[in-house]
Amino acid sequence: MKINSVDIRPGNILEYQGGLWRAVKIQHTQPGKGGAYMQVELKNLMDGRKTNERFRSAETVEKVRLDTRDFQFLFAEGETLTFMDKLNYDQITLDKDLLGDAADFLTDGMDVVMETYEEKPISVQLPDQIEAVIRDTEAVVKGQTASSSYKPATLENGVRVMVPPFVTAGTKIVVDTYAREYVRRAD
Known part of the structure; x- marks a missing residue:
């Protein structure tokens, strides 16, 4: 199935250069000059090789149906x-x-x-988002701007993520499993 390069997500399996490749990391870039493109880190599923490829936004790639x-x-x-x-x-x-x-x-x-x-x-x-509990986090430094400052926190599974200043140890949050980013507080 053909998909636009901008629709590539981490974990997608692509048929590229005669092999099966998994998209490991993606980055959408819009340079000031020239067209937008997707920088994709690919890992070959058969032999483990890695490569970085740049796909123009208008380009299509073959997503393998598994x-x-x-x-x-x-x-x-x-x-x-x-x-x-x-x-x-x-x-x-x-x-x-x-x-x-x-x-x-x-x-x-x-x-x-x-x-x-x-x-x-x-x-x-895995599910795109999971709930996790903060094991520990650094204290908020007084005077930091709340809108742009994030602080490091460690989840119970040992993963480190950046969280807003109001999040404290013991707080249950929702985390994006592939981007490893804080999404929101859990209900």
């Missing part, structure tokens, strides 16, 4: 992760590398979507 199935994350053991197929209860073990940085947000019992290509697991999609 088979998807619902799985549940069971546990991590060293560098491997174990998932259970929610349909037939089969278990599958995958390398942590397959998920990249998103693996830090896995919690026991989390529902995920596994994408397969010719029956081989290619990627695991």
